[in-house]
Amino acid sequence: MMAMSAAASESTDPTVHVVGLRTADDSGLVATAAARPLLSWRLSSDRSSARQRCYEVQTASDDVFRSGVAGSGVVHSERRQDVVMPGPALRSREVRWWRVRVCTDLGWTAWSDPARVEAALLERSDWLARPIALASDAGRRDPGPAPVFRREFHLPMHVRTARLYVTALGVHDTRVNGLAVSGDLLEPGWTSYGHRLLYATYDVTSLLKAGANVISATVGDGWYRGTLTWLSPPKRNVYGEAAALLAQLDVTLADGQRLVVATDGTWRAATGEVLSAGLYEGSIIDLRRSPEGWRRAGFDDSAWSPAVALDLPPGLEQRAMPAVRAVETRRPAVTPAQRGGLRVDAGQNVTGYLRITAEGGEGRAVTVRHAEVLDSAGDLHTAPLRGATSTDRYVLADTGPVRLTPQFTFHGFRYADITADPGVTISDVEVVVVASDLTRTGHFACSNDAVNRLYENTVWSQRGNFLSLPTDCPQRDERLGWTGDIQVFAPTACHTFDSRSFLRNWLRDLAADQREDGCVPHVVPNVLHLLGDEDWEYGSAGWGDAAVTVPWALYEAYGDLDVLEGQYDSMRGWVDWCAGRLDADGIWSGDFHFGDWLDPGAPPDRPHEATTPTEFVATACLAHSARLVARVARLIGRTEDADLCGVLGDRAAQAAWAAYGTLAVTTQTGCAIALQMGIAPAAERERIGRYLADLVRKAEGRIATGFLGTPLVLPALTATGHHDEAYRLLLNDRCPGWLHPVRQGATTVWERWDAVGEDGAIHAGDMDGGGSMVSFNHYAYGAVAAWLYRTVAGLAPDPDAPGYRRIVFAPVPGGQLTWARAESSTPYGTAAIRWETDASSFTADVEIPVGASGVFVLPPGTWSAVRADGVPVAADDLRLSDAHGRRALMLGAGPHRVTLTSWRGTS
Template structure:
């Protein structure tokens, strides 16, 4: 390992500093699961044109960096995903690391050091074993939630303490009655047979010398609770359990370890039932007073039983589920005494109530996304999900929130027993706590509302896994939805570690032949509503999440190690599709979901789209082959890159021979042909004209479903048909994005026509597959960033950018920003009279290129854009 003295080179660039040191672990926990963390940083400078040419990383066992390990000088212009230059971390080991960069002016000073601590990296580190209540095992319906506890003694002042904790099910854990964190629904949902996540918390401040108590409630969650519209139970096991290991360092130098083992006891309390779909039932009269504190009389509680250590224990590396916002709703009292609640927006979470009433009084809260024609909750579209929380009071004041559940809703109704006063109502919005990194705004408030709806839908559905919807008896990780939405997801929130975790489960759940299940984590779906579809193990567009999502992550965050991790799944999926090609090179041998929910498809058969599903499937084979070829080139697999590029060409040619004429007749057909390079280059312009003509002939109304919608606007603008792209975007008629806005949407809908022009909801026609929070059509936001505002990455992680605004329609201004791995990049434009003013900011370490929109000429000569701020003025091109 190379070493280098901190003073080997004098710092000569005093204008630049290295900041924002980070690893790929985005959990916020005290430890990391990676023995050799990948390292990233940013540059901070007010000097224009700053670029990194090289870097040096040092790693040390102490913050003074005595005798550090060093990377030596490494030539690189990227600030992301660099190798750990020291020996791998051992479990619990603490190291410090720092970075300096060489710019065009020389070396910067060393950055402030960053601390990294290893989690429990091997099964041998676990002395704990899962514990559960024997009489709770094998329940066939939701029942009382087990409470587990153990007291222990610390003979001296605690100076450090780590709690490593997880569960089969979902847990709420406390030390001496105080929560160990604000994290919810831990440990989330993964492919439990292969991988169970745990969290590492610093709980030093929760402990005291003398008597202490460690306790937890463990609910069914995804592990044992209801899943899918068939409401299956016990999908992963018939018993919940807690696994916890508390390691405490004392002031006298000794250590105490407390583990879940046979010394624990368990009982039941006020939480009589808790289910993700159905809600919770809490009877405060049954809550054992002080059960989370030392000194509680638990002699009548049941001894626990011990289970084997689960497979695949690893620390969570992505952000947890938390309360991310609190909303004060509107409330009114209906004639029958029911309290009606309107949160003002469709969201995911629950109500927090402050009430007062006599013992035995009941408070019931029901939830729904929309109201029926009489102004009451429309709950039929929730299917089997009860979405109801019920509380029985112990007497006196109480603050009520549900446990181990969540609801997708805008509206709620509260019914109480007589003599109950509902003093306050808040709405707590719950989601995986991802950092917001993207913003967009323009001169049309309707488009701003559309963008806000996209943001809400992502937030409401990024909860432990990327779900299709948060309200009905589904809430599954549908692969097709995130395939369509991934580029938008990665620009709006920092979705890297979150989707990296989900892709890890995709790889684990992938069939031996390479087929990708329709939902990840994989849950047996049985009959697919509204009709059973005979799949040959996978569906095009859905399985292509295996290639599209990693490619989107790499483009957004520039982490080649992430590509390497998911390469095997990418390749296996492409090879699976090759094995299913017909002799003519097309994929037409099995039923497909196709361009799902094409607006012309019959409500009872959403897969019957206007675009041939076999053409769509074959087009996606070509698309994934090209993405895999690009990945091979990035990873240095040049022979494989050539092979999969040839596969793309062969498949594209086969698709065009067979369906070229058909593809020109539908918006999805044209969009996929252009976006996936199916159409020969010599015919590309003609297909662009055909797509534009289809848009005009349809009055600007959208005619695409889940698979076509992400590509139709980029296909139009990419072939120079900006006017038709804006015609689609700004169309206020059904079907269209702004139609939803006009009908009061606050999130994206599953169906374009979920609410009819007269304001009614045709439940009978649509059946129960009617969600008002489905992010797939929110893929439009990627085009808002990249084309309307004109902020587009051209190298992984936004190392290089195109500033290419495309004004159109009635818009007079637009702006967007993305917090990239290098810093915040932004672009803003406005039209005033005959002047188009553009302002762009490129973060240190990046370069850009400006592309003037058609019909405009820049007054300045712009050969390239360096890091820094740029202002440009454009005038209309004068006709000769």
């Protein structure tokens, strides 16, 4: 809403500064794909009472705001996230500057420092380039040499600016004058290639010079035509028959002249040192096959073939999320292996590869094999890899030292064995950790070291499986975007890393691969169609619900209403499809479902046959998703849809309870679903909470939930006041339980609770129908970390004021913990809590960023006095927070200390 001109206000507020200007594009690239970027900012101030009352955004063609100025006018709103950039839509390659000022209770701030935004190629007609392939490479059905491409060109003078727009049908390593255009790996990542192909825009100005220049690239199979899934025989060329490069260099010379160098039939093509490179297989590199000097100008490529130009692919858009990069380098322990060669122990189960320095004679080889664990004999335990050979091999070209790095692959491993031919010396070994380079935003720690290790295991599993898309595992012949895994893990993911753009990108592929009738595939991108059984590849409850729950998690964590609007048709489509599967009695009793997958009580080879009735789980999931869609519909103004989905959700819940309530509450998952998905009537919640607590006690603290029940069971216990049982479940270190893997030395989260038994034996992972399924890096059970943040430490966004606009501090001490802390980098700034307790007191220090507010929910127990920032708090100043009598204190921005004296907790 517009109001007075900002210039009319003479009052100023020098205590507040507008900082942290950013767009929703999180790629780190020089350009953005959005014609109308979404803008966000933060406030910095030592004055905790400062709040934004209105804002003004200006854009201009220059950074001093003299040319092409446009503005929002004064907008009376506290909003500072996802504000549409004012002025006309960006044109391709256009550069614009923007700045913000806000009005507080003291008046207007100064303008922020300006931020720059540049448009990528926004129209298909902007692409003069065409994908190019090596003619002899097209149609190759087996792993083989990676094609290489080059184009030499002359620049008559120095360069003012240069942009390289580049992608591949496959994955590429592109360089200008022999220098890498970025540190990005496995570009352009994996999307639903038939609908969307991402490209990147790089500033290569500094890489060019007057005179002769050259662009060169190697293109690997990647996900585009490499091996995918566990099927036998191996399934390849899923998306196309040829690996290809698409590159367009736009150069503006010192005199303003513009030149374009684009991939076409004038480029030269051959093969080089990469004899094969597969995501599952690893890479084979023969350094003798590298044409000397081919990446530099002046190389004679007359013996190479002309490249073959292909049609421009559909769905070209610039990547808006961080790229895959080397995010850490580790020094491993290197010792002699018992069967010869060297044994490498990274000290941590990681996703990545080894970088080795070696020297030896021409033709001598170095081989690297990988595994997550060692078997009882001390050898690499490779059975869980199934068809993924996960082996890198190098052939040396001469006697000098050389750094060996695999191309176009990654491995899930802690251990590796290096073997080499006689005469080869290994002088250095590094572990390179790779992941999508998301910003770390959350941290947690407490007084229990085993719980801290569990939390770190979860962080490592998220890092290892957030690689271009949210995968199930990084090591075996799978590595797919299973919807069920991220459906349960999304809230934790958003606590720990800035997962917004990453998951938004994946959700767009989910919608693209969703059937027209609304049914969602089990994996996204959907490659299970290779099985040829469409009835199996779609439509599992708890898996397809990712279409609804993942956008909702983004809304809660980031206040991202835009993602709800963008994904709404997908969300509603899934719920409508599910509703069409209900029987006359309102129960979803047909179709295949994974159910409470890997419930410890299920047969080891049939993990979908869980102890909680699948029909109850499926119907409950529909009820939950329908109610969420109803809430979304109200938020975006679709009132009629909200009413319809709300009624559907309530009816499904009632049907599920009427048919299965008595049976469901005999399992931990059944109780947790009944409570957390709102299936049980309100009058039954207390009774079901007692049932759940009794189940935990009878199991001596051992967990009995699978993928769907696990993220719900601890919240269900604490929501019904059973804190002792919640901590007993968390802290149990016997199998099955969260701390059992920690006790066994795990450094990531396991797929199975009993991947290694109490006796140290590795689970065979046998599945009905053959094959093995046991991964030591699967984040699903790590969803418990959301409870560690929200309940143990007590830090969470308020879903009624999402994006941490209001922060809920609700710690629940227990389990003999003496302290806990958590912090989160929110859209408003850093929010944090640290509490400690002893036999007679409880103290919590909290931090609330400027512009946000907080509610501190007093921990369960009794106390004689409450003080906030040293001032006694009267009982009348505390509002009732929940049905268990917990009281809450409202807090403004800034640091606060809350103390309780004569305190007695519940554990």
